[in-house]
Amino acid sequence: MATRTVIKLGSSTVAEPTGHPRVDVIARIATAVAARRAAGEDVVVVSSGAIAHGMQVMGRTGRSSVIEDLQAASAVGQGKLFRVWDEQLAAEGVRSAQVLLTFFDLMARTHYLNARATLERLLAWGVVPVINENDTTTTDEISFGDNDFLAAQVAVLVGADRLILLTDIDGLYTADPRLDPDAQLVREVHDFEGLSRLDIGHSTSPLGSGGMRSKVVAAEMASAAGIVTVVANGVRPGALDAVLAGAEEGTRFAPAEARHSSFKLWLKYAKPARGTIVVDAGAAKALKTGGTSLLPVGITDVRGEFDAGDAVHVAQGAVVIGKGISSYTAGELRQVVGLQSPRVREVLPRASDEAVHRDYFVLA
Known part of the structure; x- marks a missing residue:
């Protein structure tokens, strides 16, 4: 399979402080994308900036905190922004496709797989997908960190x-x-836990919703999947070319040696938890070190309401140790808390032995 690169641009890279698209920046990205395509590489672009451009078109300044304003601005700006991408890529002889995703598309497994199939087909056709969040219908825009999380997904x-x-x-x-003024650029990151000593803030541009912390979280997720991540300057000419050439540029986050499956990454980062299962010390130890399934006998409490198939946090006391897919509803689990498997099957005929199967569990 061809080498694949995902290039994500935040609002401050795509748009001027006024909200006008940075056509020169987009043109440079398009040239770089065309060069990688000519070399046989698959490229996906994740572009923010629709809200910023929509605000500019409507004569509004800054970034509103009202969700209806954000949704409406996205509706105004998205098509116009994609037109810039389409024109610049076409000028380089590259076909593009607009793909809009929502948090629900990542949360629901069937939607997740459908999105993957669509992107795979576009890449097989030699088309460059230009992806943005569908801000017009979603209410989760801010939580995506200016598309950093979306790009990692x-x-x-x-x-x-x-x-x-x-x-x-x-x-x-x-x-x-x-x-x-004494801040130093970090060239390479191998240990995400070591970053806790750094002052990594949430500050954003006037038009964006991200910040460096959301990029670090995105890099951690990508690293867990074995994906090299680089944070670099998209406005400065030559920076992206240097990254694509493998030169020292920006901050490189090394991929993790132990890779997680895409399912477990989806579960950990994209599937929201609907409740909490509290376990005793023995069950917690087995989950953390033994790679075992969670049985009802190890459960001490069930919090919240959820259905079978929903994601739930698994906690020891107040400390969340992981997330998994429940085989039971919350009501069913409450009937079998602390029971051995034979007794569980008496209370709930045809019930699964596992409250959470090990294949559907990921540590926090």
Whole structure:
């Protein structure tokens, strides 16, 4: 299979502070994409900026906090922004396709697989998908971190080899370089836990909803799938070309040695938990170190309401240790809390032995 790269541009990269599209930046990206396509590489673009452009078209400044404003601005700006992408890619001899996704498309497994099939077919046709969140209908736009999370999910979806997150600064710094003149650029990250000592903030551009922390979370997710991630400056000419050429540019996040399946990554990052199953110390230890399934005998409490097939947090006391797919409804589980498997089958005939099967569980 061809090498695959997902290139994500945040609002501050795609749009001027006024909201006007940075046509020169998009043109440079299109040239780079065409070069990678000519070399036999598959490329997917994830582009923010529809809301920013929509606000500009409507003569509004800044970024509203009212969800209806964001949805309406996206409706105004999305088609116009994609037209810029389509024209610039076409000028390089590259066909493009607009793909709009929502959080529900990632949350529901069937939608997730359908999105993967569509993207695979577009890539097989030699088309470059230009993806954005469908802000017009979603209410989860802000939680996507200006599409950082969406880009990581897309990278996992298509089995990308690398994810490039373009922003308006040169990469991850030891502190916010706009506030601390002594901040140093971090060139390579191998240990995500070690990043806790850095001052990684949530500050965003006036038009965006991301920030460096959302990029680090996206990089962690991609790394868990074995995908190299680079955070680099998308506005500065030559930076993307350097990243694509494998030169030292921006901040590189190394892929994890132990890769997780796409299903478990989807479960951990995209499937929302509907309730919580509380377990005793023995069950918690078995889940964390033994790779076993969770049986009703190890459960001490059930919190919230959920159906069989919903995702639930699994916790020991107040500490969440993982997330899994429940084989029972919340009401059924409450009937069999702490019971051995033979007794469970007496209370609930045809019930599964596992409250959460090990294949459908991922540690936090």
